[in-house]
Every structure is written in C-alpha cells, then in structure tokens.
Amino acid sequence: MSEPKLKLQSLNKWYGSKKNRMHALSDIDLELADNEFVSLVGASGCGKSTLLSIVAGLQGFDDGVLLTDGAPIVGPGLDRGVVFQSYTLLPWLTAQQNVEFALSAAGLTGAECRDVARHHIELVKLGRFADSFPSELSGGMKQRVAIARALSYRPKMLLMDEPFGALDALTRHQMQELLTQIWEEHRLTVLFVTHDVEEAVYLSDRIVAMSINPGRINATFHVGLARPRHQDMIATPDFIALQKDVLAAIRAGSQQDDGH
Numbered sequence: 061m062s063e064p065k066l067k068l069q070s071l072n073k074w075y076g077s078k079k080n081r082m083h084a085l086s087d088i089d090l091e092l093a094d095n096e097f098v099s100l101v102g103a104s105g106c107g108k109s110t111l112l113s114i115v116a117g118l119q120g121f122d123d124g125v126l127l128t129d130g131a132p133i134v135g136p137g138l139d140r141g142v143v144f145q146s147y148t149l150l151p152w153l154t155a156q157q158n159v160e161f162a163l164s165a166a167g168l169t170g171a172e173c174r175d176v177a178r179h180h181i182e183l184v185k186l187g188r189f190a191d192s193f194p195s196e197l198s199g200g201m202k203q204r205v206a207i208a209r210a211l212s213y214r215p216k217m218l219l220m221d222e223p224f225g226a227l228d229a230l231t232r233h234q235m236q237e238l239l240t241q242i243w244e245e246h247r248l249t250v251l252f253v254t255h256d257v258e259e260a261v262y263l264s265d266r267i268v269a270m271s272i273n274p275g276r277i278n279a280t281f282h283v284g285l286a287r288p289r290h291q292d293m294i295a296t297p298d299f300i301a302l303q304k305d306v307l308a309a310i311r312a313g314s315q316q317d318d319g320h
C-alpha cells in the first residue's frame with residue numbers, strides 16, 4: 061500500500077515555558093490521502109492554525125510523527141504551498157511579478173518564471189490584471205494572486221488557513237468555485253482551515269472537528285455529496301443535516317478541559 065500524502069501520529073505541541081505550559085495539540089492522529097480535500101474546523105484557539113503551520117514546516121512540534129509520502133517534514137518546502145487569510149503579497153510588485161518572485165526562489169530561469177507565472181495568473185482568471193499592483197486589486201483578486209503563487213511551483217499539497225475569511229459573501233462563493241475547479245482539474249491534496257461550516261461541507265471530502273483545552277480531534281465527518289459540487293447543493297437536506305452535525309461537534313468541543 062502507498063504511503064498517505066500526509067501523516068500525523070500522536071503529535072503533541074506545547075507553547076510556553078516549563079512552568080506555564082499550554083497544551084496546544086494533544087495526540088493528533090490524522091492522515092490525508094493523495095488528492096483528498098480535508099477541512100479543519102473548531103472553536104477559536106483549538107489549534108487549527110498551529111497544526112497547519114506545523115505541517116507547513118513553519119514551526120516545530122514536541123513529540124510524535126509528521127510525514128509526507130513517508131518522509132519526515134523538517135521545515136518549509138516547495139512540495140507544500142501555503143495560503144493565509146492575509147494576502148502576504150509584496151506591494152511593490154505587480155500580480156505577475158509576485159508570482160515570478162516566488163518562482164525565482166524555486167530556481168527557475170527568468171523566462172521560465174515569466175511563462176509559469178503567466179500560466180498561473182491565467183489559471184486563477186486574473187489575466188487582465190497581471191500588471192496591476194496589489195493596491196489596485198480587490199481582496200478576492202489579491203487572494204487569487206496568493207493562490208496562483210502557491211500553485212506556481214506545483215506543490216503536492218496546498219495548506220490554506222482561512223483563505224477566504226476576509227472576503228464578502230459573494231466573493232467568497234466565487235473563490236470557493238474557483239478552488240473546487242482548480243482542485244478537480246489538478247488533483248491536489250488540500251488541508252483547509254475554516255470557521256465557516258458551510259464552506260467546509262461545500263469544499264471537503266472529509267471534515268475534522270477539533271476541540272479545545274487541549275487541542276485535539278474530537279470528530280471526523282465524511283462528506284458524501286456528489287462531485288462536482290455546485291452552490292444549489294447548499295439547500296439540500298443532506299447538506300443541511302451534515303452542517304448541523306459538524307456544528308454540534310464544534311459546540312461540544314468548545315469548552316473541554318481535562319486538566320492539561
């Protein structure tokens with residue numbers, strides 16, 4: 061059997077000093093298969109962003125196992141693209157140049173950078189705005205650039221931390237459509253953090269609900285809705301029933317405390 065794309069086993073993370081320790085992640089066991097779309101949900105402070113940044117290699121953990129394709133994750137890598145809620149674009153570069161800049165760090169030549177960046181700017185449907193600066197783009201457009209940048213070096217995994225959290229409802233829906241389209245065409249493994257349960261159900265194959273104090277996984281839901289997804293599904297009884305179950309798990313996990 062092939063290795064899972066991502067594997068966390070008995071992973072623990074504490075913050076703070078020895079005297080004043082905070083158990084941010086407790087015995088996390090989680091596997092993502094190749095091409096799977098998994099959302100992490102849970103009350104504020106349950107450790108979703110901590111988990112995502114550990115998988116991104118942006119911070120360490122205290123014990124446990126963290127593997128991608130069977131190999132340990134020891135730091136950030138081009139195999140994992142990251143998109144945050146804040147757009148993190150360089151304001152003095154155009155949309156196209158922001159993507160090129162990331163690619164030059166990946167060792168491509170100038171001409172390759174230009175071609176690959178252009179392709180990904182088109183992929184997120186921003187062709188007309190390639191030469192615009194971030195200050196000339198809307199929030200949704202800036203996030204499209206951030207997605208183009210994350211996808212441009214063809215990562216195996218996309219790690220997204222509330223990427224649409226700052227967008228208005230309509231733009232958010234448009235971005236969800238775009239992401240599902242890209243995911244269906246390019247078959248990436250996605251780990252997606254969101255506060256929005258409707259968004260989690262709409263996008264995911266599986267939803268992992270975390271509880272707080274300490275941060276741990278308290279429920280997992282398989283999303284049986286057909287693909288491709290479309291916005292009309294949101295009003296169906298199956299969608300609404302699953303949304304209720306996920307919300308109930310988040311509520312149940314929002315005030316746990318077992319003395320850690």
Ligand SMILES: Nc1ncnc2c1ncn2[C@@H]1O[C@H](COP(=O)(O)OP(=O)(O)OP(=O)(O)O)[C@@H](O)[C@H]1O
Binds near residue numbers: 108
């Ligand atoms: N650098 C840090 N130092 C100390 N404590 C931290 C640090 N980062 C996060 N924490 C704490 O760890 C816990 C988990 O935080 P984290 O941001 O991962 O949760 P979250 O579920 O992503 O929250 P939110 O939904 O509000 O973004 C919180 O109690 C937070 O205060």
